[in-house]
């Protein structure tokens with residue numbers, strides 16, 4: 001039922017309290033939180049810095065504009081609506097193909113315009129935002145995920161979570177949506193987490209709801225055959241989010257689009273700890289290496305940092321001695 | 324090995340914690356040694372501080388206020404009395420009917436007078452019996468006189484002595500059976516039934532009077548006196564509860580709420596000349612102290628700086644502080660459960676507020692009430708969510724629903740005779756509404772499991788916080804030793820810097836344990 005704390009300590013598992021005290025409050029200045037807690041701000045920031053993100057179709061800022069929704073969406077083949085201040089997949093609606101009155105979820109369920117308007121006004125009144133503060137709704141272009149990932153995800157876009165500490169990618173995991181997770185790739189909603197080798201982007205281990213799995217529960221694809229294309233580029237993009245956001249302990253959510261390649265979906269100032277379970281190893285030893293780095297190391301260009309990370313944090317035991 | 328790496332930058336922090344601990348302990352010990360307040364809860368005596376607050380509007384001329392004072396009686400001894408009343412002369416009159424009399428040459432506008440007594444709960448019998456009041460000649464106009472005679476004759480026939488006569492008489496007014504003459508008397512003397520009974524007893528040559536009692540319940544404020552009937556048999560007397568008074572089940576027997584007779588012989592409780600709109604309200608507070616401490620506190624001056632104690636506040640404020648000083652204990656429990664154990668709750672300190680409500684309602688009633696309200700609320704909220712309302716309006720609707728639920732439950736339970744159900748009104752309604760709103764969103768978003776996890780976590784936390792806050796030891800320590808607050812603060816700081824694993828993480832990451 002329980003294990004002993006020293007065992008976790010030996011495996012280098014990062015716990016919630018230490019994450020909060022030793023990483024989040026140490027590396028993430030409070031005043032920078034609004035940047036990442038608001039997806040619109042993150043998006044604008046990324047656009048300015050030349051980090052690709054899904055194109056913004058429009059925003060709905062107040063109740064009055066809800067009626068204009070149909071016009072806004074007239075010529076759009078597919079889109080995602082999300083609360084700017086939402087988290088954990090809450091309030092996200094991914095819709096495609098429509099006639100003027102109806103939209104279709106990935107699952108095939110129909111959503112009427114009236115339901116959509118109600119959803120947007122819920123977003124505006126703060127239903128999905130932290131503490132219920134008023135919010136705005138973001139409408140962005142649908143991501144068309146890379147062909148090579150087909151069959152690995154059920155009715156939804158898989159995303160790749162990369163933990164970036166002081167600009168160095170330290171651990172990565174792919175999240176595959178399942179029937180349960182309703183087209184969203186958030187783990188606690190039942191998505192499958194696949195730990196990825198930082199050096200190669202190859203899968204290490206997969207878990208769903210805390211239990212190991214071999215195959216995708218809905219599509220049956222063997223998870224060990226997963227290959228992430230453009231891995232180096234993806235890591236570099238993730239690493240660059242450090243300079244742009246200023247946050248030293250960051251969870252970046254990346255996606256691979258068939259047209260635009262790796263893209264940034266959102267940033268997270270309080271990334272979760274399940275990534276350790278999906279990787280089968282603890283974050284602490286890696287974070288300690290980063291803790292020991294000098295300011296000069298942190299100031300290296302992103303490409304160099306990624307190269308170092310790939311060398312230090314490779315899953316193969318013989319490469320680990322490089323640290 | 325669970326404690327984070329010790330580094331020199333943390334020295335000021337540990338100094339602060341140490342400093343707070345030392346202050347806390349020194350203050351506590353100082354109070355223990357200098358004022359003999361026992362650290363150990365137990366070998367103590369119970370003292371009630373009762374404060375009467377008289378309010379009235381003075382007309383501008385001379386004012387005389389005369390108030391009944393409690394005197395020694397079975398189970399209680401009056402230790403000391405004091406009055407506060409700027410500008411007034413104050414006299415305590417003793418005798419069979421002890422009274423306090425405030426006088427002033429001229430006063431205008433709203434006046435407030437205070438009287439405060441320290442009353443020791445003791446097993447001693449009061450000794451001196453109160454002589455019975457003299458029997459007044461009474462008469463009634465027709466048709467009431469014949470109704471009275473009829474009732475009295477019936478009661479007389481089925482009784483043996485003064486006490487059983489009284490019991491029979493009261494029983495007739497209690498029963499719902501609507502004998503015509505009872506109805507007649509009841510409607511005509513609706514507001515003066517107690518006086519009517521006394522007159523009827525006098526007619527039967529039984530000495531009796533309406534006396535007033537105060538139910539002593541810790542921390543209560545703005546309480547009223549309860550009228551009671553006292554009947555004499557020679558120099559002996561007995562107290563009867565009046566039918567129709569609330570909670571007539573066991574006012575006299577309730578162990579947790581002893582009854583103090585404020586006025587023992589039928590004199591008016593409050594008599595104001597030169598003013599109108601007078602009212603009298605009572606606040607009371609229970610305290611456990613060693614007998615010696617009581618004397619010691621009397622000796623020591625109240626204005627001693629180091630004797631920083633909330634006992635120097637008026638009783639009404641003390642009662643409020645008693646609750647306030649417990650809140651840190653509840654919050655400490657929340658800290659422990661969240662940081663050390665890792666329990667998830669809905670709303671960080673919501674459980675503490677729920678626990679405070681439990682203190683007022685008692686645990687079982689509180690739990691049942693909470694579950695009833697939240698479950699019904701969730702049910703109704705699921706309908707509201709289909710109405711397509713804006714958030715603020717929806718929460719308002721939930722608040723109104725919660726109030727409606729609470730009113731309905733109160734009335735229903737009262738009708739069925741469960742006065743316990745009335746206590747449901749102690750719940751913080753706005754907080755309950757937010758809880759319902761949050762739970763229902765959680766339900767829609769994450770499913771029933773997460774609702775059970777967080778709802779269960781909140782309730783568990785609330786129950787533990789309730790146990791901690793209602794523990795007589797904890798209450799004794801927090802109320803009597805201000806130093807405890809510093810110790811709690813130091814503990815919270817320490818917990819706040821704990822970087823080890825949470826207990827539930829040992830389960831979450833158990834895959835790494837092999």
Ligand SMILES: Nc1ncnc2c1ncn2[C@@H]1O[C@H](COP(=O)(O)OP(=O)(O)O)[C@@H](O)[C@H]1O
Nearest residue numbers: 080087088089090141142143157159184185266
């Ligand atoms: N534009 C989009 N197109 C398709 N799917 C999307 C889009 N945006 C988000 N999603 C889906 O929703 C999930 C959560 O989105 P994200 O922006 O990370 O929000 P959150 O903060 O709630 O995690 C993603 O993992 C993805 O599966």
Ligand SMILES: [Mg+2]
Nearest residue numbers: 088089253266
């Ligand atoms: Mg995300």
